[in-house]
Amino acid sequence: MRILVISDVHSNLAALDAVLLDAGQWDMTWCLGDVIGYGPQPNECIERLRAMPHVCVVGNHDLASVGRIDTSLFNPDAKAAALWTARQLTARNRAFIEQLPERYAEGDVTLVHGSPRHPVWEYVTSCSIADANWGHFETKYCLVGHSHVPIMYHKGSASRCEETAPDVGRRQSLSPHTIVNPGGVGQPRDADPRASYALLDLPDAVIEFRRVDYDVGRTQELMRKAGLPPRLASRLSIGW
Numbered sequence: 001m002r003i004l005v006i007s008d009v010h011s012n013l014a015a016l017d018a019v020l021l022d023a024g025q026w027d028m029t030w031c032l033g034d035v036i037g038y039g040p041q042p043n044e045c046i047e048r049l050r051a052m053p054h055v056c057v058v059g060n061h062d063l064a065s066v067g068r069i070d071t072s073l074f075n076p077d078a079k080a081a082a083l084w085t086a087r088q089l090t091a092r093n094r095a096f097i098e099q100l101p102e103r104y105a106e107g108d109v110t111l112v113h114g115s116p117r118h119p120v121w122e123y124v125t126s127c128s129i130a131d132a133n134w135g136h137f138e139t140k141y142c143l144v145g146h147s148h149v150p151i152m153y154h155k156g157s158a159s160r161c162e163e164t165a166p167d168v169g170r171r172q173s174l175s176p177h178t179i180v181n182p183g184g185v186g187q188p189r190d191a192d193p194r195a196s197y198a199l200l201d202l203p204d205a206v207i208e209f210r211r212v213d214y215d216v217g218r219t220q221e222l223m224r225k226a227g228l229p230p231r232l233a234s235r236l237s238i239g240w
């Protein structure tokens with residue numbers, strides 16, 4: 001089975017559509033949360049996802065956009081975007097976000113937005129944080145999003161954690177005890193503005209990280225028209 005792994009679409013339909021085109025054929029989409037927030041097309045992104053076989057876990061921006069977490073926890077730009085998103089959502093799409101689980105496990109894989117220890121809020125951005133999380137999932141692999149940075153953490157021999165930046169475009173086998181972040185589709189933050197995602201073949205556990213260009217200017221133009229904070233649009237150009 002071929003799985004399309006996406007995270008942090010953030011209402012960026014141009015980026016999502018570029019990923020769907022680039023991915024070719026796949027059987028199931030696994031989405032690691034933050035479908036909405038920041039970007040200009042929340043309903044369209046949710047509807048793309050709903051139209052394909054998928055599993056999705058909930059992210060902090062999803063929850064903020066349906067009033068399930070307090071937006072005072074966000075910086076002013078993120079808060080403004082969450083409040084704008086809340087006003088755009090159709091009743092049906094709001095209901096879709098409200099039913100998303102915080103975690104999902106199937107076969108050898110656990111899915112969460114942040115970390116297995118704190119699914120909504122914690123960023124897995126170092127070996128010390130990964131080390132605190134090995135005991136919080138029972139499957140061989142855990143897929144996370146939230147940081148918008150593609151990366152892998154692996155608990156190797158003698159329980160030593162190894163951090164690996166992905167080799168984009170190369171298929172590689174995952175070893176058991178690995179936490180994988182496919183990077184962000186709609187707002188990459190690793191100084192590369194291209195949309196980031198992964199294809200995962202199961203049960204072989206072979207993964208390929210991919211990057212794809214999309215029309216950043218189109219998303220920025222829609223953000224300007226919507227009156228979303230200018231900084232949220234400009235950051236897309238530099239992948240931050």
Ligand code: ZN
Nearest residue numbers: 008034061146
């Ligand atoms: Zn995010």
